[in-house]
Amino acid sequence: MDAINQTTLLGETRQDVATLETLVAAIAGATGRQLLDNIVRWTSEWLDADVCMIGALEDGAYVDTVSVFSNGAPAPNFRYQLPHPPCRHIMNPDECAHCERNVECLSQNNPLLTDTPPTDYLALPITDQQSGLLGLFAVFSQRKLHLSPQRQKLLELLCAMAASEIERRSVETQLRRRDCILDAVSFCASLLLRAEQMDQVINTVVERLGRAAEVSRTSVFENSEDDAGETLCSLRYEWVAEGIRPQIDDPRLQNTPYRHNGFNRWQELLSSHQVIASKVSELPPEERAILAQEGIKSTLSVPIFMEDAWWGFVSFDDCAHERQWSVHEVGALLAAAAVIASAIQRRHGEKRQRQAATMFENTIQGIVITDKNGNIEAINQAFSEITGYSEAEVLGQNPRFLSSGRHGKEFYAELWQSVLSNGRWRGEIWNRRKNGEIYPELLTISTVKDQDNAILNYIAVFSDISEIKEAQRQLDYLANHDPLTELPNRRLFNELLDHAIACAQQEKRIVGVLVFDLDRFKQINDSLGHPAGDALLQEVAKRLRHTIRRSDTLARLVGDQFALLVEETEDAQQLSKIARQTLEVLSEPLQAHGHEFYITASVGIAICPGDGDDVQTLIRNAESAMYQAKEQGRNAYHYYSAELTASSFERLFMETHLRQALGKNELVLHYQPQVMLNGGAIVGAEALIRWQHPELGSISPGKFIPIAEESGLIIPIGEWVLRTACRQAKAWRDAGLPLHSISVNIAGPQFERAEFVDTVRQALAETGLEPEALELEITETFISRRIDHALAVLEELRSLGVKLAIDDFGTGYSSMMYLKRLPIDKLKIDRSFVNDLPHDENDTAIAKAIIALGKSLGFTVIAEGIETLEQQEFLRLEGCDQGQGFLHSRPVPTPQFEALLVNGIPAFAPKP
Numbered sequence: 001m002d003a004i005n006q007t008t009l010l011g012e013t014r015q016d017v018a019t020l021e022t023l024v025a026a027i028a029g030a031t032g033r034q035l036l037d038n039i040v041r042w043t044s045e046w047l048d049a050d051v052c053m054i055g056a057l058e059d060g061a062y063v064d065t066v067s068v069f070s071n072g073a074p075a076p077n078f079r080y081q082l083p084h085p086p087c088r089h090i091m092n093p094d095e096c097a098h099c100e101r102n103v104e105c106l107s108q109n110n111p112l113l114t115d116t117p118p119t120d121y122l123a124l125p126i127t128d129q130q131s132g133l134l135g136l137f138a139v140f141s142q143r144k145l146h147l148s149p150q151r152q153k154l155l156e157l158l159c160a161m162a163a164s165e166i167e168r169r170s171v172e173t174q175l176r177r178r179d180c181i182l183d184a185v186s187f188c189a190s191l192l193l194r195a196e197q198m199d200q201v202i203n204t205v206v207e208r209l210g211r212a213a214e215v216s217r218t219s220v221f222e223n224s225e226d227d228a229g230e231t232l233c234s235l236r237y238e239w240v241a242e243g244i245r246p247q248i249d250d251p252r253l254q255n256t257p258y259r260h261n262g263f264n265r266w267q268e269l270l271s272s273h274q275v276i277a278s279k280v281s282e283l284p285p286e287e288r289a290i291l292a293q294e295g296i297k298s299t300l301s302v303p304i305f306m307e308d309a310w311w312g313f314v315s316f317d318d319c320a321h322e323r324q325w326s327v328h329e330v331g332a333l334l335a336a337a338a339v340i341a342s343a344i345q346r347r348h349g350e351k352r353q354r355q356a357a358t359m360f361e362n363t364i365q366g367i368v369i370t371d372k373n374g375n376i377e378a379i380n381q382a383f384s385e386i387t388g389y390s391e392a393e394v395l396g397q398n399p400r401f402l403s404s405g406r407h408g409k410e411f412y413a414e415l416w417q418s419v420l421s422n423g424r425w426r427g428e429i430w431n432r433r434k435n436g437e438i439y440p441e442l443l444t445i446s447t448v449k450d451q452d453n454a455i456l457n458y459i460a461v462f463s464d465i466s467e468i469k470e471a472q473r474q475l476d477y478l479a480n481h482d483p484l485t486e487l488p489n490r491r492l493f494n495e496l497l498d499h500a501i502a503c504a505q506q507e508k509r510i511v512g513v514l515v516f517d518l519d520r521f522k523q524i525n526d527s528l529g530h531p532a533g534d535a536l537l538q539e540v541a542k543r544l545r546h547t548i549r550r551s552d553t554l555a556r557l558v559g560d561q562f563a564l565l566v567e568e569t570e571d572a573q574q575l576s577k578i579a580r581q582t583l584e585v586l587s588e589p590l591q592a593h594g595h596e597f598y599i600t601a602s603v604g605i606a607i608c609p610g611d612g613d614d615v616q617t618l619i620r621n622a623e624s625a626m627y628q629a630k631e632q633g634r635n636a637y638h639y640y641s642a643e644l645t646a647s648s649f650e651r652l653f654m655e656t657h658l659r660q661a662l663g664k665n666e667l668v669l670h671y672q673p674q675v676m677l678n679g680g681a682i683v684g685a686e687a688l689i690r691w692q693h694p695e696l697g698s699i700s701p702g703k704f705i706p707i708a709e710e711s712g713l714i715i716p717i718g719e720w721v722l723r724t725a726c727r728q729a730k731a732w733r734d735a736g737l738p739l740h741s742i743s744v745n746i747a748g749p750q751f752e753r754a755e756f757v758d759t760v761r762q763a764l765a766e767t768g769l770e771p772e773a774l775e776l777e778i779t780e781t782f783i784s785r786r787i788d789h790a791l792a793v794l795e796e797l798r799s800l801g802v803k804l805a806i807d808d809f810g811t812g813y814s815s816m817m818y819l820k821r822l823p824i825d826k827l828k829i830d831r832s833f834v835n836d837l838p839h840d841e842n843d844t845a846i847a848k849a850i851i852a853l854g855k856s857l858g859f860t861v862i863a864e865g866i867e868t869l870e871q872q873e874f875l876r877l878e879g880c881d882q883g884q885g886f887l888h889s890r891p892v893p894t895p896q897f898e899a900l901l902v903n904g905i906p907a908f909a910p911k912p
């Protein structure tokens, strides 16, 4: 049948009608592939063509034939590439049909055409209003083909039929692919659920999805942030199809900032839940360059969100085709991304679980998990380490086997009541280890409940707090004990006394408080240093501890003050017995810190009831009594009496005011002349301190010097005396007044200070007084107590050039042995031996002996307290060199003394 003739006939002749009838017969009832096959067969016959085919356009780049009729028979489908002549014309949207002669086409791609290459070509686009170009309908012939309007109309009709079929087939393909992906997704989901090793499964999941999506590569990228808050992405998992180069080891894909790589658009889109589905050729140039370099032609990237946070994305790359991603595929791959997200999340959870498991095993806290009935389901290593029980020994048991027996039923009832009502109990509990040892735990019990609030498990977490308790005990001990002597301190003593008072009041008993204070301890501390003082206190504590009865409590209140609480006593007399015993024990020589100490103490006793009903009053009154004992000559005990309070207050008052006296210029020096007994010339002056209190008037040094010594105030006061006396003597001497020397009293604590010699040196240097014009008076008692030390200091002072006198000579333990060694200049006979001269035999003998001793050793001898001419004469005749006393002058203020210096002593004035 000639095509031209037929065309001419179409629509006009019977032949036309027949043609249409055969067409209708061919397509009637046919659907799907059958319809397309019938169309190509019918067209082939109608146009007497060698080959007739319908092709579907794939990815805009290929034609996949869907039905081919070649040389009188159906032929296999094939694919060929576009654009390719002559089919490229059909790709032009304006072209609705194309007819071409003498074509040389398709020969390479289509085996059907290579044997007998066609010369004529006729084609029409198959289009759809929504999707545009779907494919083409092509006819090849070695005979001449002509496209008449009628023929074109009929072919357009056939194209329209083919279009719906191609459309249907395309959707079918997309759905098949989608189903395929969804199959893979569900497979992966179940795989993930069952999987134990998430890492391996994630790789399988990625592969399976990649294969299902028929892509070349599936890549999972994870986000992170750098220090500057920049979002980075790193390739974490990857699957590649055969022949595709893996990228997982490419360092450029690790910690890559989206922004710096021109992928900031991706960051924006993906982070806002959008998908990137594109042919690479259609991407912006910067993105295109990077992806094309990797051979990627199409990419679909889907974000992964985890708990609403953008975690990263999964990319499906097609390196083979410029693929047009269908909505179905995108939907399925979104589901795939969700599966991957859940896998990753599970992996994180697993990690957390593993961490939790590790913590369970490695924590130092013991953990027990029981079922709802309280039977142990699991324990950790620390449980075994703390309790000593192995897992096998405890599984299935109720933890009550750990009970120590120290808590009653009520304790446990309250505990479980709290667990059941609050879901939690926390507290300290005593439990028993396997070896029977009872130990304290800090325990927390909590419940695990299901959705319906029913208890599933109890979890007990506990720490062995033995060490903490021990530390607490030590802290308590430290808080209540004196670290030096390990005796109870004032705090604990107060508590115990409080308790004792309460008990005694109930039982109508008496309680005694004895306060001990070491006499002159301060001097020891100042002279030998604190280590020696501390060692002495330790020895004293040891000795006292051994002396006291078990029922009594000894404490160190402060410094050198100890207290004894006597609870079991029949009467007050027993307390004095205890005080006496204590004094006796202490009077024994003590060895400490390489020294031998001869100490004494003063003890004050207060009794409840009577001397106070509370802790403070009792202790304060015992202290008052102790001061009273001191004032009465030390090494004694004294009961508290109401009058004592007044003197204690007075003492306290004086100490307080004495502290301010120096600053307020209330202290002054008076001077008493020292005269030559032969002739009466004033050779020296003794500086004697006076305290002029604005309210109390003049206070005698005999009252305040002991307080100054006890409180340490003697140091600044003594320095002031020394400087003032030196300055005054210098002034008098500079004024030409006849004064050989100025005598200054040095108290024991001053003399024992290591800096004493320096203080003297400085006083001389500051005032400019010649050293030989200064005489230091040191009491004999003091020198004899620590003779070696005294010797060394006196030598040093002597080397300064100052004069040294022994004051109150005769009152101490004079020993010829040391007296000989002492670098002194003068002996001062104590007033007490002068008082009754020349009538008292004893005093006379002593005075004579002292004078003889002093003379034999080459010392100057001076007698103090000369009040009568008789005394003076006796002493002078016995060879005493100098004298000092009211007979010559009382101690007087500076101006009066100046007058004495100028006018001489009236007692020696020539008789009129």
Ligand SMILES: Nc1nc2c(ncn2[C@@H]2O[C@@H]3COP(=O)(O)O[C@H]4[C@@H](O)[C@H](n5cnc6c(=O)[nH]c(N)nc65)O[C@@H]4COP(=O)(O)O[C@H]3[C@H]2O)c(=O)[nH]1
Pocket (backbone or CB within 6 Å): 672, 687, 688, 689, 700, 701, 702, 705, 718, 721, 745, 746, 747, 807, 808, 831, 864, 865, 866, 867, 884, 885, 886, 887, 891
């Ligand atoms: N009954 C009587 N007493 C006489 C007579 N002649 C002098 N006295 C007193 O005897 C004391 C002599 O001083 P002391 O033995 O060193 O005894 C002094 C001395 O140990 C101490 N003292 C005074 N001034 C100082 C001082 O500046 N430093 C130190 N460390 N102690 C001082 O106070 C003690 C008492 O001093 P004062 O009250 O000034 O008493 C003085 C003086 O007033 C007398 O004929 N009859």
